[in-house]
Amino acid sequence: MNFSDAKDNILQILSRTDSQDLTKLISWMKHSDDLDNYLVDNQRAILQSIADDLRCSLPLEAMFPSETMAIQKTQQNPKPTMHVDAFLYDEETVDSLCEEGKMSRNFCLTCGSHRTAPMEFISHSFSISELQFLFLRVLPDLSGKLVVDVGSRLGAVLYGGYLYSTAAQLVGVEICEEFVKLQKMTVEKYGFSDRIQMIHADICSQAVLLQNADVLIMNNVFEYFMEPTDQVRAWQFISQNFLKKGALLVTVPSIQEALMSLQETNGVPAIGHWLQEVPLDYSVYLQNDADPDSLKQIHLYTVI
DSSP, rough: OHHHHHHHHHHHHHHHHHHHHHHHHHHHHHHHHGGGGGGGOHHHHHHHHHHHHHHHTTTTTTOOOOOOHHHHHHHHHOOOOEEOOTTTTOOHHHHHHHHHHOOSSEEEETTSSEEEEOOEESSSSHHHHHHHEEEEEESOEEEEEEEEEOOOTTOHHHHHHHOOOOEEEEEEEEEEEEHHHHHHHHHHHHOTTTEEEEEEEOOGGHHHHHHOOEEEESSSTTTTTSSHHHHHHHOOOHHHOOOOOTTTEEEOOOOHHHHHHHSTTTTTOOOOOTEEEEOTTTTTTOTTOHHHHHHTTTTEEEOO
């Protein structure tokens, strides 16, 4: 059966469905995991293969010893917190690691007792489902556009953008040399070098790149890796250089939340005259492993 015939058949089924059940049927089609076997795409398979490769090159927490500040801040959280990279470890993989005793979702409230509470997980990467949401639902057609990922770490945004968009160029700016090496290894292995570029640098040294960027992506990029004064400096630099009218900024979490903890630091940039938030539809169906709460952390802004 070709596409046209299949579409006509589906529309006929919908037209013959009792009105009281039509909403239920459409909701099932949008949200049920019964259809996932029919929705597997080659791009997702490639991203999963990349994640498999990278897991072999990193410790379980997917952080290098050189990331001392991020490690300290994670350990200093009031609630026990573990970094679990969402690109490397989906829910199924986390469940398997918990069963093997290599990871735990809970911590003990009283040492030696059975009183436990859920562990807090944090990720500095998008999951594969979040990458699909970002490039297929959040961002418009990127043909001819320059996409810049600030703090590109494993390069997940770069790979997702390469596979799910027609962006002319995807540039990752990463200050950690170990991650830049991993990105280069992956780009070479998978043949992505025609559209992906990695820059080993502080974003505050990349004024021209920011001025030319059409899309800027920032996922948990400063809070765990910079002191408050340095975070303010970085936001000021971005607000002074990312000024192309109509350019798009993607952040996790929202800018308001990111700047909230910096209010006591002098020089926090105002965003009222610079950006306008774009409403997003978080209800679209992706895969059964898509976490609605995680999707709602993704925010889109346009330069005005």
